[in-house]
Amino acid sequence: MKIQENAVVGLTYELKVSKEEDGIESAPFSVEIRDEEDPFYFLFGNSGLPEKFEELLGGKEDGEDFSFTLSMVDAYGEPDDELVITLPKSQFSGERGFSPEMLEEGNFLPLMDENGYSMQAKVLKDLGENLLLDFNHPLVGFDLHFEGKIIEVREASKEELAHGHVHGEHGAHE
Structure with missing residues (x-):
């Protein structure tokens, strides 16, 4: 076939x-x-x-x-600059299944969108209270x-x- x-x-x-x-x-x-x-x-x-x-x-x-x-x-x-965003670190707590190691720069965070679809974001930078995340596809x-x-x-x-x-x-x- x-x-x-x-x-x-x-x-x-x-x-x-x-x-x-x-x-x-x-x-x-x-x-x-x-x-x-x-x-x-x-x-x-x-x-x-x-x-x-x-x-x-x-x-x-x-x-x-x-x-x-x-x-x-x-x-x-090409990468979309609008998909690089800053979010409060508090959204990635242990209660939500995140460990401190997961939030290290360079790691990919397993996430879900509002419709329940899997997605991921790369941690670009730890800004203290916030994280700079890249939601572009890893192969962009x-x-x-x-x-x-x-x-x-x-x-x-x-x-x-x-x-x-x-x-x-x-x-x-x-």
Whole structure:
């Protein structure tokens, strides 16, 4: 089966990122590896990944290798200064499940928005009573280099289509 809308896709890959600064592209460095022990599964057309990622996988089949680069523009774009905000440290108390170590600069805080969706913010600076947090996607501002293999393509079940995600061994459990 070819990768197409509403197919469940399983892949292994290595993701490397690079960034252009002052007209000079940095050497790509590895940030994530998904191997046979921990493959990545998603519902094609409903992955939440950059559109170009799915577009470049479309039509490929089980067993095929892939290698492509998403430019920053086609990936997560440029950083948005409006997503860097200061919040009172008191909002990140022990009663809310936060430890002092979690609030250290450079750490990512697991958060939820007002609709209950998971999100994260990077602690940029401890300002004493406040924290300077960056809510931009961690891969914003980078070119993404993917190299991998398609290990499974199958038709999504009615339940997976209704729920918008993969069920079973490689997906969400109900």
